[in-house]
Structure formats: structure tokens, C-alpha cells
Amino acid sequence: MPRRRGLTVRSIARGALALLLVGAGASHLTWGRRGYRIVVPGWATRMLHTDKDAIVVASGAVEVLLGTALVTLPRERRRIGAVIAAFFVAVFPGNVHQWRTGRSAPGLNTDRARFIRLFLQVPLVAWAWWATRER
Structure with missing residues (x-):
């Protein structure tokens, strides 16, 4: 089957998902950082042997990287979608x-x-999974 070009519902959904991830990640790294620290569970710091701020910064960096990868690495789209879905879980x-x-x-x-x-x-x-299934 020939590959479709141009905007599709899935490509728009991928772009929106990438924007959501980059925006959420940026908020974890900047203006929302303090607010997110207070909701990190204590068990997470014990399990990861780190502090709440490091968890917030790491999760923000992961969100930015995943959102960026989603639009810059189209050949890895399915894998990135699976990682995004796993991150949300x-x-x-x-x-x-x-x-x-x-x-x-x-x-x-x-x-x-x-x-x-x-x-x-x-x-x-579901959004992460569905939006990244198109090749």
C-alpha cells in the first residue's frame, strides 16, 4: 500500500501529543517545578534513592525529549509511542x-x-499508542 503524504488525523494527533509533552516538560523544569515537587510520593524518593526535585526535573526532561523525538525521529515513531504510553503508565x-x-x-x-x-x-x-501506529 502506498504511503500517504500530508496531514492526517494521526499526524495532527502526534503533533498535538508532542506539544503536550514538551509543554508539560517545560512546566516541570520551570514555573511548575516547585508545585510538582510537593506531589511526588515519598516512596518514589526512597525507591529511586534521590530527592523530589530530581524526580521532577528528570520527568520534565523525559517529557521534553519524548515530545521532541516524536516529531524528529519518524522512523522510530512506533517505539517512541510505546515509550510514551509506558511513561504515562x-x-x-x-x-x-x-x-x-x-x-x-x-x-x-x-x-x-x-x-x-x-x-x-x-x-x-491510548492517544500515544494510536497516534504512533501509522507509518
């Missing part, structure tokens, strides 16, 4: 911790917002 326990403890982070300063955020993780994983 990996950060889910932190989202649960934030909801259970009622800790606020940028944009998540109510119990309702933190609860709704939990249900957004599944569409994020």
Missing part, C-alpha cells in the same frame, strides 16, 4: 498519590480536578 501512581493526599499542583488545586485527572491517564495512553 509509570507516572500514574504519582497521580493516585496526589489525589489521595489532596496535594495541589499547577492546574490541579481541587479534589475534583485531581480525581478527574486520574481518568485522563487512560486516554493519554
